[in-house]
Amino acid sequence: MALIxxxxxxxxxxxxxxxxxxxxxxxxxxxxxxQLVVVVSxxxxxxxxxxxxxxxxxxxxxxxxxxxxxxxxxxxTIGLLAMALKELGIQARSYTGAQVKxxxxxxxxxxxxxxxxxxxxRADLDNDMVVIVAGFQGVDADGNLTTLGRGGSDTTGVALxxxxxxxxxxIYTDVDGVYTTDPRIVPEARRLDTITFEEMLEMASxxxxxxxxxxxxxxxxxxxxxxVLSSLEDLDKEESPGTLITFEESPMEQPVISxxxxxxxxxKLTVLGVPDRPGIAYQILGPIAEANIDVDMIIQxxxxxxxxxxSFTVNRGEYAKALAILENVKEHIxxxxxxxxxxxxxVSAVGVGMRSHPGIASKMFRTLAEEGINIxxxxxSEIKISVVVDEKYLELAVRVLHKAFxxxxxxx
Amino acid sequence: MALIxxxxxxxxxxxxxxxxxxxxxxxxxxxxxxQLVVVVSxxxxxxxxxxxxxxxxxxxxxxxxxxxxxxxxxxxTIGLLAMALKELGIQARSYTGAQVKxxxxxxxxxxxxxxxxxxxxRADLDNDMVVIVAGFQGVDADGNLTTLGRGGSDTTGVALxxxxxxxxxxIYTDVDGVYTTDPRIVPEARRLDTITFEEMLEMASxxxxxxxxxxxxxxxxxxxxxxVLSSLEDLDKEESPGTLITFEESPMEQPVISxxxxxxxxxKLTVLGVPDRPGIAYQILGPIAEANIDVDMIIQxxxxxxxxxxSFTVNRGEYAKALAILENVKEHIxxxxxxxxxxxxxVSAVGVGMRSHPGIASKMFRTLAEEGINIxxxxxSEIKISVVVDEKYLELAVRVLHKAFxxxxxxx
Numbered sequence: 001m002a003l004i005x006x007x008x009x010x011x012x013x014x015x016x017x018x019x020x021x022x023x024x025x026x027x028x029x030x031x032x033x034x035q036l037v038v039v040v041s042x043x044x045x046x047x048x049x050x051x052x053x054x055x056x057x058x059x060x061x062x063x064x065x066x067x068x069x070x071x072x073x074x075x076x077t078i079g080l081l082a083m084a085l086k087e088l089g090i091q092a093r094s095y096t097g098a099q100v101k102x103x104x105x106x107x108x109x110x111x112x113x114x115x116x117x118x119x120x121x122r123a124d125l126d127n128d129m130v131v132i133v134a135g136f137q138g139v140d141a142d143g144n145l146t147t148l149g150r151g152g153s154d155t156t157g158v159a160l161x162x163x164x165x166x167x168x169x170x171i172y173t174d175v176d177g178v179y180t181t182d183p184r185i186v187p188e189a190r191r192l193d194t195i196t197f198e199e200m201l202e203m204a205s206x207x208x209x210x211x212x213x214x215x216x217x218x219x220x221x222x223x224x225x226x227x228v229l230s231s232l233e234d235l236d237k238e239e240s241p242g243t244l245i246t247f248e249e250s251p252m253e254q255p256v257i258s259x260x261x262x263x264x265x266x267x268k269l270t271v272l273g274v275p276d277r278p279g280i281a282y283q284i285l286g287p288i289a290e291a292n293i294d295v296d297m298i299i300q301x302x303x304x305x306x307x308x309x310x311s312f313t314v315n316r317g318e319y320a321k322a323l324a325i326l327e328n329v330k331e332h333i334x335x336x337x338x339x340x341x342x343x344x345x346x347v348s349a350v351g352v353g354m355r356s357h358p359g360i361a362s363k364m365f366r367t368l369a370e371e372g373i374n375i376x377x378x379x380x381s382e383i384k385i386s387v388v389v390d391e392k393y394l395e396l397a398v399r400v401l402h403k404a405f406x407x408x409x410x411x412x
Numbered sequence: 413m414a415l416i417x418x419x420x421x422x423x424x425x426x427x428x429x430x431x432x433x434x435x436x437x438x439x440x441x442x443x444x445x446x447q448l449v450v451v452v453s454x455x456x457x458x459x460x461x462x463x464x465x466x467x468x469x470x471x472x473x474x475x476x477x478x479x480x481x482x483x484x485x486x487x488x489t490i491g492l493l494a495m496a497l498k499e500l501g502i503q504a505r506s507y508t509g510a511q512v513k514x515x516x517x518x519x520x521x522x523x524x525x526x527x528x529x530x531x532x533x534r535a536d537l538d539n540d541m542v543v544i545v546a547g548f549q550g551v552d553a554d555g556n557l558t559t560l561g562r563g564g565s566d567t568t569g570v571a572l573x574x575x576x577x578x579x580x581x582x583i584y585t586d587v588d589g590v591y592t593t594d595p596r597i598v599p600e601a602r603r604l605d606t607i608t609f610e611e612m613l614e615m616a617s618x619x620x621x622x623x624x625x626x627x628x629x630x631x632x633x634x635x636x637x638x639x640v641l642s643s644l645e646d647l648d649k650e651e652s653p654g655t656l657i658t659f660e661e662s663p664m665e666q667p668v669i670s671x672x673x674x675x676x677x678x679x680k681l682t683v684l685g686v687p688d689r690p691g692i693a694y695q696i697l698g699p700i701a702e703a704n705i706d707v708d709m710i711i712q713x714x715x716x717x718x719x720x721x722x723s724f725t726v727n728r729g730e731y732a733k734a735l736a737i738l739e740n741v742k743e744h745i746x747x748x749x750x751x752x753x754x755x756x757x758x759v760s761a762v763g764v765g766m767r768s769h770p771g772i773a774s775k776m777f778r779t780l781a782e783e784g785i786n787i788x789x790x791x792x793s794e795i796k797i798s799v800v801v802d803e804k805y806l807e808l809a810v811r812v813l814h815k816a817f818x819x820x821x822x823x824x
Contacts, residue, residue: 016468050488056428057495065498068506069491072484076462079481083469086477094480098510099555143511 002167003035003125007135007157010044011174012231013077016084023084024235025172026130030090035125037164039135039157040081042073047150063108067137067147070109071097074134074153081132092130095121097137097145102156104138104146110292111138111146113155116163125164133160151212158215162222169224170242171211176230177243178203178210180407181260185398188408194244195258200226202350202384203261216245223247256360257351257405260398261384264345266296267319268377268388269326270311273336276303283333284310287325293318297346297379297386307336311377313388316342344376345394348386349401361385367404373397414579415447415537419547419569422456423586424643425489428496435496436647437584438542442502447537449576451547451569452493454485475520479549479559482521483509486546486565493544504542507533509549509557514568516550516558522704523550523558525567528575545572563624570627574634581631581638582654583623588642589655590615590622592819593672597810600820606656607670612638614762614796615673628657635659668772669763669817672810673796676757678708679731680789680800681738682723685748688715695745696722699737705730709758709791709798719748723789725800728754756788757806760798761813773797779816785809 006026013019022040030036050069054061078094085092097104100121104111121131135153138146148155154171161169176191178200183189195203197220201213210228219226229242274280281300288295298312314322319342326338354360364385368375373396377388389397402408418438425431434452442448462481466473490506497504509516512533516523533543547565550558560567566583573581589603590612607615609632613625622640631638641654686692693712700707709725726734731754738750766772776797780787785808789800801809814820 016465019469053428053488053492054495057431057492058499062495062498065491065494065506067491068494068508069488072487075484075487076465076481079477080465080469082477082480083466083474086474087470094477096480096557099557145508145511 001033001035003037003164004029005037005039005157005161005164005166005169006172007039007153007170008041008172008231009153009174010041010047012172013040013081014044016080019077019080020084020087021235022172022231023081023088023090025231026085027088027090028235030130037121037125037131037133037160037166038081039133039153039160040074040077041135041153043077046073046076064144067108067111067145070147071134071137071145074136078132078134085130085132090130091128092132093124094132094134096134097156098139098143100133102138102159104140104148106140106142106144106146108144109147110149111140113138113148113159116159118163121160121164148214151215154212154215155218158218158222158224158226161224162218167225168227169219170227170229171215172229172231173210174230174232175210175228176233176240177228178259180258181398181402182262185395186260186402186408189402190407191240192243192258193241194246196246196352198383199258199350199352200245202348202381203259219245220247255351255407256353256357257349257407258353259350259407260347260401260405261350262345262347262394262398264391264394265316266313266344266346266388267316267322267340267342268311268313268344269319269322269338269340270309271326271330271333271335271338272309273307274310275334276306276308280333281310283329284326285312287329288312288314288322291321291325293322293325297377297388299377299379313344313346313377343391344388345391346386346388347394347397347401348384349405350384352383354383354385363404364401367400368397371396371400413445413447415449415576416441417449417451417569417573417576417578417581418584419451419565419582420453420584420643421565421586422453422458424584425452425493426456428492431489431492432496432499433647434584434643435493435500435502437643438497439500439502440647442542449533449537449543449545449572449578450493451545451565451572452486452489453547453565454482455489458485458488476556479520479523479557482559483546483549483557486548490544490546497542497544502542503540504544505536506544506546508546509568510551510555512545514550514571516552516560518552518554518556518558520556521559522561523552525550525560525571528571530572530575533572533576560626563627566624566627567630570630570634570636570638573636574630579637581636583627583638583640584643585622585640586642586644587622587640588645588652589640590657590671592670593810593814594674597807598672598814598820601814602819603652604655604670605653606658608658608764610795611670611762611764612657614760614793615671631657632659667763667819668765668769669761669819670765671762672759672813672817672819673762674757674759674806674810676803676806677728678725678756678758678800679728679734679752679754680723680725680756681731681734681750681752682721683738683742683745683747683750684721685719686722687746688718688720692720692745693722695741696738697724699741700724700726700734703733703737705734705737709789709800711789711791725756725758725789753788755803756800757803758798758800759806759809759813760796761817762796764795766797767794775816776813779812780809783808783812
């Protein structure tokens with residue numbers, strides 16, 4: 001008997017019929033003798049519907065009140081799933097984040113989980129019940145409702161798995177695992193049986209979108225065994241094992257590159273001719289951070305003649321806001337000019353194997369050069385190489401890199 | 413400066429635009445220097461949408477889980493209204509029933525309020541904030557979410573007014589007060605400036621539908637000054653005073669009859685030839701009550717030959733269920749037969765004045781007889797006379813009674 005936390009996303013619970021299917025899948029695992037905690041998202045489209053209502057009232061909805069509204073999406077799903085399980089004759093009880101209670105800080109719309117009270121859940125599990133928990137939400141110390149940000153249901157799942165010391169946290173999505181790249185761009189893309197946490201972190205943050213990055217960090221921190229599975233597979237068939245996210249590297253079998261990730265929704269900003277002196281990076285990025293804009297790549301090359309250029313990328317949706325902020329501080333920091341481009345994308349090769357294999361970067365750059373793709377920015381980490389290129393080259397770049405690193409061929 | 417509780421129903425908050433209008437109305441009262449607590453319902457149609465979703469999963473949705481779902485309707489509205497007030501530059505904070513906390517018993521879908529914690533609300537009011545509370549919902553001692561049943565938002569409003577010792581509880585609806593009868597049936601129907609609590613109780617329970625009966629009982633018990641107003645009136649015009657519900661009777665000016673109420677959704681059941689012995693009423697109605705079916709009129713005439721007939725009315729939606737229950741107990745109670753009719757309606761004349769005016773009943777019966785309307789059942793109280801007639805006579809009966817009691821003529 002294992003204790004399993006399962007998380008089902010918005011598509012998996014998008015209609016009452018699909019919710020019945022989720023209940024059947026849960027019932028199948030329950031019938032094998034496992035204890036089950038099920039985390040669900042809002043029905044697909046519901047969160048956007050609620051945001052749409054809010055924006056009819058306020059262009060920038062009040063964050064506290066937005067969380068009050070948004071947390072209703074998951075609350076509807078938990079009720080429906082509990083009903084569906086009862087309809088199958090299975091004991092179940094739903095919990096909102098506040099009922100659990102999942103204590104968070106008070107950063108509305110982007111709250112962080114501080115602690116989870118597992119007492120009531122454990123009692124229910126011991127009474128042979130399936131426990132259903134609303135993802136994406138919590139409650140702060142003052143009793144205000146909070147949400148964890150988009151994709152926060154994954155985080156709820158992993159955090160519950162950590163708190164309950166679950167044997168496995170299964171993330172059900174509309175894909176059956178993590179692929180070497182997006183199969184819609186490269187039909188030869190293959191499902192990975194395993195992927196390391198570090199690779200997964202790089203894949204997620206780079207736009208593979210299977211898992212929310214924060215949930216992967218969380219899983220790594222608390223050593224939660226995380227598995228990505230498909231909720232759309234035929235219930236009567238033997239299920240695919242999905243992709244297991246592992247802590248350990250097995251260098252013997254490790255391919256050099258595990259996958260090609262990409263992110264379409266990027267924009268770059270460059271501050272030209274800033275004085276090359278200590279504190280300048282903070283002066284530029286401080287106001288950006290205060291405006292709650294997430295910065296992705298940051299690049300500053302060596303300066304000359306006492307000045308340098310400073311570039312960074314942000315989500316495309318925050319481009320205009322970031323640009324306005326820079327124009328505001330331009331004089332204060334003594335910059336010559338601000339430039340930007342919101343028609344760029346980022347393509348990355350990810351793999352723990354590159355640590356022990358030199359020459360990956362040059363192979364990547366050569367491959368892109370052979371196709372005439374100009375590289376605008378480069379950023380590297382231990383296990384990934386990212387390049388920023390013109391948006392129009394995205395598909396081409398992903399395809400040629402996937403082939404160049406033999407990702408279309410099965411590993412031994 | 414007064415402390416005013418305002419309650420806005422589903423139609424009044426049916427769209428973001430209407431919610432902005434509610435905010436403007438609240439702002440108008442706030443600008444006069446009053447403290448305001450605003451109770452809102454779910455946006456019109458939302459509760460039915462949620463029930464529809466639930467019924468796609470379970471024909472009889474699990475009551476606990478249904479309440480988890482249904483309470484989201486009001487939760488969305490409080491968030492939107494708080495945003496709307498902030499958009500107008502007014503400080504506001506929303507509260508769910510659980511956040512307040514409005515403690516109820518654990519009768520899911522029909523919970524009763526046990527107590528209200530007013531501490532947080534008072535602190536907010538003292539800080540010049542408008543407090544917004546989700547109607548219709550509460551939380552039981554174990555932290556389960558509960559709802560108060562249809563129309564429960566009125567009860568929330570009155571209960572909050574009682575707990576906060578508010579100067580007035582204003583119930584905003586889509587009509588501008590209580591009328592002598594439904595103006596859609598009798599165009600000459602007039603708005604009453606005042607109506608006594610007792611009359612209001614009879615009017616509400618008989619289907620006038622302006623206020624939920626439980627909220628009127630509550631208001632009577634805690635001496636809450638209750639006023640029915642229209643939320644659809646032009647904000648720039650002088651508002652209509654609506655109808656004030658009073659405790660005191662002013663017999664000098666009291667008309668004999670205040671209004672003609674009616675209820676379309678009735679069904680009657682008769683148990684024929686039951687033994688005329690003690691305990692028989694309980695044997696018949698016990699199982700009905702256990703099935704949570706509300707019984708309205710109950711009639712048992714004197715028996716003869718040791719047996720009697722026993723009739724009662726229920727909501728039409730519960731007719732089939734009630735009939736099945738009676739068929740089940742028929743043999744046990746020794747009844748000869750069960751009959752029923754779900755094509756009936758109830759029409760009532762209501763007025764505290766009838767206490768001091770004999771002959772009201774006979775006038776009512778004569779008026780109906782002159783139109784050839786057969787009376788199937790009669791039930792009377794101190795201040796009302798109700799008759800059950802064939803459904804097809806409803807409009808005719810209401811019209812002739814409204815005229816017979818001079819309700820189309822203004823009082824002095």
